[in-house]
Amino acid sequence: MSDEASFQIKSLKPVHKCARNYKLGSMVTYAWIGSHYTREFLLRQKMSVRKLRTAVSQKFGIHVSVGQCRRAKKYELQLIDGTIVEHYAKLWSYAEEIRRSNLGSTVKLDVNHMPDGKNYFSKFYVCFDALKKGWKEGCRKIIGLDGCFLKGICKGELLCVVGKDENNGIYPIAWAVVCVENKENWRWFLDLLIDDLGLNLGYGYSVISNQHKGWIEAVKELLPYVEHRQCAKHISQNLRKRYSGAQYESIFWKACKATTEVDFKVAMKELEVLDPSAHQYLMDKDPKTWSRAYFQPGRCCDVVENGMLESFNAVIVDARKKPIITMLEELRMYMMERGLRHYQVLPSGLNQFEVRGTTDAYEVDLEERTCSCKLWQLNGVGCVHSVAAISFMNRDVESYVDKMFSSITYMKAYKFRLAPMNGSNLWPATGYSPPLPPVHRTMPRRPATKRKRDTTETPNQSSKKSKITTQTQNKGKEQVKGVAKALNQDDEGNQSNAVNDGGAVNDGGEAVNELHVQQDYDEVELTPLELDALANGEPSQVHVQEQEARETPLATLLKKIRRKKSERIIKLKLGKKVSGADALGNSEAKPVTLE
Structure with missing residues (x-):
């Protein structure tokens, strides 16, 4: 009835002999489809469109199009995560909630003020108090900096700084969302990071990076005395592009992992004999930034690759596809869960003696905890020479382990907890004008969602598209020949x-x-x-x-x-x-x- 929430049956056929009609998908709306699969999307936000289409067909007996399922998924995810405008409008309240629940945390939100009175998002930085205290008391004096692009409806870059704990695990310290990765944003990020970690001008610290141009300039200005290390993997890939051949890469890694200047010069001399131009290319890259022979001791870390940043990016790859607040919350919850894991201290030993090999000899001082091979001073763990001497002296290996690797120091990094937060409905209201999403930057070509593979990387197996293209080309050649x-030939085949x-x-x-x-x-x-x-x-x-x-x-x-x-x-x-x-x-x- 028109004025009631009911209906009236005017004609009824109780017996139906016709076949069931499955072509009723046009009568179904995407909102109706999404409302019946809210629970599934809450449990599995990665549910594919084709799986949703199959589920609708099996459950309701109707055929819906792929477009209907795609719109239904988008509609339901927006209901779960909120629209993009709502996310950016809640950033002021989200920042205030972090300050309230985690006292001492640093949260910074910058907006661009337009002449029309509107505010557009520019940058957002967060460093929890528990993470910066944990890094100061229980992590090594080396950090890695890198940026990765966001893949979802929120565009921009995610700048991250990651440390290394005593168990060789990654230790995220701070992160920031910016519109573009450039010198200005890196300088803004480093200014806040230096204040949080107390890096001063970089005395006694090391930084490893992937050689982003804007990042290098910002570090030279703000941390002039920090030890800068380049990622050896990126240098190796660039070397492979210029000089193909396994011998070049083998000699490079030999020089990269040499712990003494003598071994480094021997490897570089071998490369100079092979190809003088390749030798000059590596020397122009400043060996002090990528060879262990020139690394400064005291960091308890001899890494030559920026693997800790790559590992962290792999962990958050799914979070980077989500709206900004959902992504930031997943990063926070990841660190909360990580602090509750049970860790074991990696046992290792140090050395003091003179140890001779078949062709060489090294001097080890157990009292000073040094070895002439320099490996002990670089990683703080020890070397084969120290193990041989400790075994010879029948001494306890743990007594020579650096305090950086002790269980007490290890637990200091995780003794500070991240306080729980209220939901968005209980966030405190602020007097700030809610920012709008950043101004859309129209980029050439189709937006990329996957990382661009380097030419030296091993490609994946041939995709279905490439196989179809090859088959089409072969079929076309056969038609031309026919x-x-x-x-x-004439009509009779002659x-x-x-x-x-x-x-x-x-x-x-x-x-x-x-x-x-x-x-x-x-x-x-x-x-x-x-x-x-x-x-x-x-x-x-x-x-x-x-x-x-x-x-x-x-x-x-x-x-x-x-x-x-x-x-x-x-x-x-x-x-x-x-x-x-x-x-x-x-x-x-x-x-x-x-x-």
């Missing part, structure tokens, strides 16, 4: 030299070509001027007219075949004119008169 073969390039048809049904294109080139009469022009590489009038007459796609397919055939015949005719030889090369034959 057409060419058919054109060289070989024929007559080819009709789209000529006219007379009343009797016979093909007519005004330019006599269907004739064989042996029957074409050429004037001496035309022969001279062809000998000089100029096309004749007959060939120019013939080329202009070719308008059908069929003639285009035979272009290469006709060209090769014409060249062969012209050579034969020129040979007759010059030497007086026949087509078989017999000199006794009389010269051919071309007039």
Whole structure:
């Protein structure tokens, strides 16, 4: 009824003999589909569109389109995560909630003020108090900095700083969301990070990076005394692009992992003998930033690759596809869960003695905890020489372990807890104007959602698209061959030299070509001027007219075949004119008169 929440049946057929109709998908809306699968999306936000389509067909017996399922998934995810405008509007309240629940945490939100009075998002930085205290008391004095792009509806870059704990695990310290990765944003990020970690000017600390141009300039200005390490993997990939060969890469890693200057120079001398230009290329990269032989001791870390950042990016790859607050919350919850895991201290030992090998000898001082190979001073764990000496002296290995690797120091990194937070409905209200999403930056080409693979990386197996392309190309080649073969045969299947390039048809049904294109080139009469022009590489009038007459796609397919055939015949005719030889090369034959 129109004024009631009910309906009235006017006609009823209790017995139905017709088959069930599955083509009722057009009557279904995407909102109706999404409302029936809210629980599934809460449990599995990665549910594919095709799986959703199959589930609807099996549950309700109707066929819906892929577009309906795609819109239903998007609609339901927006209900779960909130729209993009709502997310950015809640950033002020989210920052205030972090400060309230985690006292001492640093949260910074920057917006761009427009002349029309609107505020657009610019940057968001967060460093929890528990993480910065844990890094100061229980992690090594080395950090890695890198940026990765966001893959979801929120565009921009995620800047991260990751440390290394005593168990060689990654220790995320702070992160920031910016619109673009450049020098200005890196400088803003480092300014806040230096204040949180107390890095001063970089004395006694090391930083490893992937050589982003804006990042390098910002570090030189703000941390002039920090030890800068380059990622050896990126240098190796660039070296492979310029100088292909396994020997180049082998020598590079030998020089990279050399712990003494003598071993480094031996490896570089080997490279100089192999290729002086490759040697100069690596020397221009400043070996003090990528070789262990020049690393400063006291960091208890001898890594030459930025693997801790790559590992962290792999952990948060799914979070980077979500709206900004959902992504930030997943990062926070990841660190909360990580602090509750049970960790074991990695046992290791140090050395003090003189240890001789088959061809070399090293001096070890147990009291000073040093070894002339420098490996002990670099990683704080020890080397094979120290283990041999401790075994010889029958001493306790743990007594020589650096305090950085003790369980007490290890637990200091995780003794500070991240306080729980209220939901968005209980976040405190602020007097700030809610920011709008950042101004859309129109980029060329289709937006990329996958990381661009380096040319030196091993590609994945051939995709379905490439296989289809190959099959299509092969099928096209077979069709061209079939057409060419058919054109060289008459109706009875016999070989024929007559080819009709789209000529006219007379009343009797016979093909007519005004330019006599269907004739064989042996029957074409050429004037001496035309022969001279062809000998000089100029096309004749007959060939120019013939080329202009070719308008059908069929003639285009035979272009290469006709060209090769014409060249062969012209050579034969020129040979007759010059030497007086026949087509078989017999000199006794009389010269051919071309007039």
